Amino acid sequence: MRASRADVGMMRYLWRFRSYGRPHLGTLVLGVGLRIGELIADLAAPWPLALVIDNVLKGRTSGPLAWLTGIVGSSPLAMLSVAAAALLLITLASGTFDYLGDRVMNSAGERITAEIRTDVFAHMQRLPMSYHDRQAVGELTSRIAIDTSRIQDALVDLFSTLLPGLLALAGYATVILSVDWRLGLIAIGGAPLIFLTAARYTRLTRQTERRQRAAEGHLATFVTESLQGIRTIHAFGRQDLHDAHFATSNSTTLNAGLRSVELRARFTPLLEAAAAVATAALLWAGGLGVVNHWWTVGLLVVVTSYLKDMIKPMRSMSRLSITFPQGAASAERVAAILDQPPPPPTPHRRLPDRATGRIDLHDITLDYGRGPVLNHFDLTVHPGEHLALLGPNGSGKSTVLSLIAGLYAPTRGRLLLDGLPLADIPAIWLHRQIAVVLQDTFLFSGTIADNIRYARPDAGPHEVARAAEAALVTEFTERLPDGLGTRLADRGAGLSGGQRQRVGIARALLADAPVVLLDEPTTGLDNAAEELVVRALGHLVESRTAVMTTHRPALTRLATRTIHLDDGTPRTGGSPASKSARREAARATRRAA
Numbered sequence: 001m002r003a004s005r006a007d008v009g010m011m012r013y014l015w016r017f018r019s020y021g022r023p024h025l026g027t028l029v030l031g032v033g034l035r036i037g038e039l040i041a042d043l044a045a046p047w048p049l050a051l052v053i054d055n056v057l058k059g060r061t062s063g064p065l066a067w068l069t070g071i072v073g074s075s076p077l078a079m080l081s082v083a084a085a086a087l088l089l090i091t092l093a094s095g096t097f098d099y100l101g102d103r104v105m106n107s108a109g110e111r112i113t114a115e116i117r118t119d120v121f122a123h124m125q126r127l128p129m130s131y132h133d134r135q136a137v138g139e140l141t142s143r144i145a146i147d148t149s150r151i152q153d154a155l156v157d158l159f160s161t162l163l164p165g166l167l168a169l170a171g172y173a174t175v176i177l178s179v180d181w182r183l184g185l186i187a188i189g190g191a192p193l194i195f196l197t198a199a200r201y202t203r204l205t206r207q208t209e210r211r212q213r214a215a216e217g218h219l220a221t222f223v224t225e226s227l228q229g230i231r232t233i234h235a236f237g238r239q240d241l242h243d244a245h246f247a248t249s250n251s252t253t254l255n256a257g258l259r260s261v262e263l264r265a266r267f268t269p270l271l272e273a274a275a276a277v278a279t280a281a282l283l284w285a286g287g288l289g290v291v292n293h294w295w296t297v298g299l300l301v302v303v304t305s306y307l308k309d310m311i312k313p314m315r316s317m318s319r320l321s322i323t324f325p326q327g328a329a330s331a332e333r334v335a336a337i338l339d340q341p342p343p344p345p346t347p348h349r350r351l352p353d354r355a356t357g358r359i360d361l362h363d364i365t366l367d368y369g370r371g372p373v374l375n376h377f378d379l380t381v382h383p384g385e386h387l388a389l390l391g392p393n394g395s396g397k398s399t400v401l402s403l404i405a406g407l408y409a410p411t412r413g414r415l416l417l418d419g420l421p422l423a424d425i426p427a428i429w430l431h432r433q434i435a436v437v438l439q440d441t442f443l444f445s446g447t448i449a450d451n452i453r454y455a456r457p458d459a460g461p462h463e464v465a466r467a468a469e470a471a472l473v474t475e476f477t478e479r480l481p482d483g484l485g486t487r488l489a490d491r492g493a494g495l496s497g498g499q500r501q502r503v504g505i506a507r508a509l510l511a512d513a514p515v516v517l518l519d520e521p522t523t524g525l526d527n528a529a530e531e532l533v534v535r536a537l538g539h540l541v542e543s544r545t546a547v548m549t550t551h552r553p554a555l556t557r558l559a560t561r562t563i564h565l566d567d568g569t570p571r572t573g574g575s576p577a578s579k580s581a582r583r584e585a586a587r588a589t590r591r592a593a
């Protein structure tokens, strides 16, 4: 039960989430009130038995409950009826308070967790790509799914276990001492033995539980990674390798779990043994008092029953030494996400609905943290121009696109869209001006139409159908029984690479942004699939500014200018690919102007 200094230090992470409890303060106070009601009912529980023993069986008209004879008379039948009715009422009241208390506390806990989860997810989504590059997906998932629940456990335990537990112990001790202080002192004298047993156990359990959580964390990370790489596992047929890794990690988790089970199983008998020693001492000394007429048998029964009942709050409170440090550790992990600064707010300014599509990169340097990838890079893309960035692997082509899309901020230099610095324009406006088609289009679970509509959720079915038609998506959906309504599995499984790209192009067409960025959209496709994708892309880049990276001549045909990148610096500004492309660029520029 004793928390280490580190645990206490960690509690401040838990404390930080108190603001989530504030809107539910009324509910939490009501919950504590219900727990107090339950405690009062539990305190009353042994008294009907004392009434039967002292005032019915022994026929006494004295003792703590003697006043009842003045109300119901001293006939044994009346006393027995009162005792039986009181027992039923007390049990009913205790059960009702218990039920209501659990409901109130746990639903407040669930609501608090849902609110924390919503805030963490919303914040995490908005963190810059440079943050996400450093995080493992499995790790972030477990923070949102598991750590928030542990915070809930700790917060709920604070209100439903710690406060009522302390109240119960204080209540039992006060009542025991007030019914007869000598008998009370004998009973409470045994309490430290029970307390010390619980304290020793909880220290051991805390260490074991920590080991178990760490082992479970490793297992979860390994499973997430394996599922993300399931295609590679199948392609290489290396399930055996993953089985072996899993078995090692699983056996560590199993051993930690078994140790924890062993300790947990040992706890109740140990605590009861300690309570039995204290109860035996009370029975011996208390019995001696009954023989000497210092107190009644009924009183001894009541105090013995209280001593036994005191184990319940002690056992619940011993759990806190696990849930609190666990909750605090989880709070630290969740706070680490919330503490990441969000992108700075951009000042409000009036902007046109649609940019003309001029892009300027002035003296741009970008360093991801391992040395500059782009070095004093200059580039201007005119409205309606179709620029192809060529160059060897790793020369920085995709990085240029990421910068234009606003996914990364340059380390140095200025990046402008229509003459406006990207850093000064609201991200929401920027993302409406730029549509992106990546090398491997990510599709979400849902229908093909849902995935196209992702670019513009308010688009009507006709607009979606038109974009699908122009991107040659209908060419393959026509053969599917549900057409555009065909449901895709997780990550768009069920479509070929070329088909996925065309859905991505339809999505970009529906976005109807003046600037289009294409990051090797035909890589990995065979000639036939590439031909279809390039045709679809032809529709997409028409009348728009386009910047593309590619190694494929078929796509370069769409370009009106090419640039070769060599280690982050433009080497040559190539010539337009064809006369027709040049003419198209000139037309587009005039339209955009």
Ligand SMILES: Nc1ncnc2c1ncn2[C@@H]1O[C@H](COP(=O)(O)OP(=O)(O)OP(=O)(O)O)[C@@H](O)[C@H]1O
Binding pocket: 133, 368, 369, 373, 391, 392, 393, 394, 395, 396, 397, 398, 399, 400, 549
């Ligand atoms: N998110 C990132 N974090 C750290 N380094 C990165 C990141 N993205 C790219 N890099 C590094 O920057 C360099 C340029 O990468 P980039 O993807 O821009 O090149 P590329 O020319 O598009 O290559 P390819 O033709 O292979 O797609 C590489 O050395 C790469 O390792």
